[in-house]
Amino acid sequence: MQKRKLGREGLEVSALGLGTMMMPDNEESVSTLLGALDLGVTLFDTADIYGEFLQGRFGGNEKLVGRALKGRRDEAVIATKFGITHTQGPKGDPAYIKKSVDASLYQLGMDYIDLYYQHRPDPNTPIEETIGTLADLVKEGKIRYIGLSEASPELIRRAHAIHPLAAVETEYSLWSREVEDEILPLVKELGIGFVPYSPLGRGFLTGQIKSFDDLPLDDYRRYYPRFQGENFAKNLEVVTLIEKMAAQKGCAPSQLALAWLLAQGENVVPIPGTKRLDRVQENLGALQVSLSEDELAQIERISPKGIAAGSRFPG
Template sequence: MPKRKLGNEGLEVSAIGHGTMTMPDNQSSVDTIRGALDNGVTLFDTADLYGNDGYLQARFGDNEKLLGKALKGRRDEAVIATKFGITHNQGFKGDPAYVKKSVDASLYSLGIDYIDLYYQHRYDPNVPIEETIGALDDLVKQGKVCYIGLSEAPADIIRRAHAVHPITAVETEYSLWSRDVEDEVLPLLKELGIGLVPYSPLGRGFLTGQVKKLDDLSKDYPQEMYSRFQGENFTKNVELASRIEKMAMQKGCTTAQLALAWLLAQGDQIVPIPGTKRLERVKENLEAAQISFTNEELAEIERISPKGAASGSRF
């Protein structure tokens, strides 16, 4: 499995990671995580908010406990990323006291002594980012955290945060049908030497080639939350996915593999984290790291799925 560097502070991970948010707490999930590790995946992503089988029914720390259980005895082989900052009833929180409380809770849930990559899940508008990053800097000095990240942060917040302590990675949605990051965030990350970790790199299932009708949608993302899954938007997005699927067939790969390989081609410090419950899908996804494109093929992808091609807003 090829490796990539996230940021300029020395963190190296597999070119494709694994998102665990939608994984239920059962032996099958444990086997999938361990199988991903066996197949070269080193970056595993979770959050304190995530529960068993998604986040809407979450109890804090449940998904972290699953990941910790799956990686028990193999912790040194994995790069563990988790997040803090979204609460069930108090909105976003980033005050230093909450940061320090959250890291201890995550360390306990994961059953580990330190977190490799610790993200602020969402920026707290009521707390200056300098205070939040200052608290995270203290955690690095204490050895509880190795590297600091931000999730879904705007460009100005990233720049201010990076001035306090180097930001290693920014996690945000990025795929062939969600390309807003290309406007301001991605250029800034390249300027500052910060890695990008795209979540939902397969368009919440649309870019797997498996979605043809509403019943095919994953239940992990309630349809009513996303306008892209509704009415005329859904029909247009299925048509878009079909065009991408046709090119994948011509390329001799799956739609998911083409979508992941396209992301990898957008920069050397981009590491997508597709989430799946099945090991066979993990193996399929990892093969994307072996796919390359000619300039003509990249131009054709741009033609059939330009920025803004998806119908409806991403939230």
């Protein structure tokens, strides 16, 4: 397994991680998590809000990840997040963080968290206060490294000045390239790792979704603008071109899309999410796909920045 470093403080992970957000709490998911670990994946990404809707709230994904990986804790790098609430907006005040970290440790059944992200910035708490609290948790040994998710360049710079950040996590793929304007250059400048979530465009870039009706009736993607109406048709045209190039190269579209991401910098560690071990295996095949300058230029022509029709999120 190829390894990459997140930040300058010593955190090393597999070049591809595994996003666990959509995993149901069942034995297949446990098998997928352990199978990924057997294949060399070390970075597992969860959050306190991920999981099924139970007892009036989402959650439980941490419990699944912790149960699956607890017996092999020293082989895994566990990343989780705090800060999204159902009723109060993003939170990052010291009292909330201290409560959240203890809750996550309990759900995971672990003594420490490797990488702890603020899931969304809290507009009501200065980032210096948030990071200062997280720095204290590092000293206490409850967390090892600090990250931010979906943060602005200004917040990243201010946070990093208080305590070195290991990673910034933001959506990034062939159809979500906004981070190339400011975020990617900044994290490279500061020596921060970059973790793209939804690196396969929420599954669109795999080529497996050919029509809106391919999405199950309860699939959250039905509410996303890029999967609807004319947007879907326009985006499918781009995917068709990616499929054609992948076929010429002898790889899957998902592998081409992930190989392109990996080529954007040695600090880039995508975390494709899946419930199935065969998909994990397919995604890892991207590590064997090398792209020449001509091929990178061809991908640029196929899927330039801003090509995706529709906004990233509903509303």
